[in-house]
Amino acid sequence: DTAVSQTPKYLVTQMGNDKSIKCEQNLGHDTMYWYKQDSKKFLKIMFSYNNKELIINETVPNRFSPKSPDKAHLNLHINSLELGDSAVYFCASSQRVTGGDEQFFGPGTRLTVL
């Protein structure tokens, strides 16, 4: 059983397109996150949700819109894709909303914008 799953694993698309990445966790956790990992491998938090409520919204372009239909799912929609959006996007989850909790990561979605 996969704890945190993401689809798709790879996403190749043209500049200007709109795309979505889906994430699901079966750990029963209350909090979910989206991270962006660039070519230098640094993990940058983008968003977090706790029980469908937005908690963290870092300095991310408005073209990125997270949606949490329930606490087990957190999807990421990206409008008008740009070259600089190319990266690996990770979903993660934790039991609690506070920063001191262990986070569990999905396998990542490698987005390539041409």
Next chain:
Amino acid sequence: GQQLNQSPQSMFIQEGEDVSMNCTSSSIFNTWLWYKQDPGEGPVLLIALYKAGELTSNGRLTAQFGITRKDSFLNISASIPSDVGIYFCAGGSDSNYQLIWGAGTKLIIKP
């Protein structure tokens, strides 16, 4: 955003050698976490530390929570080829909603 100071940035080691890496911060944390990321995969939690001075082992891995609560180190004993990857430290506190991450230590085994 805030980032932990993680060193070294990369390490070339011989199989069988011991490895040590550390993270420091100007802030105090209640939690230190160590993750490993294999190529093409997400970070996997190796060790979680919750108490200043705590020393915890996971097989050949040992990590310590510094007594000042501003640092942590990870040791790997008798390294093997499957230890290659990127190791990340992360610090957390209950007064914050996010983990603060180090930039990673890339471990490479010399052929």
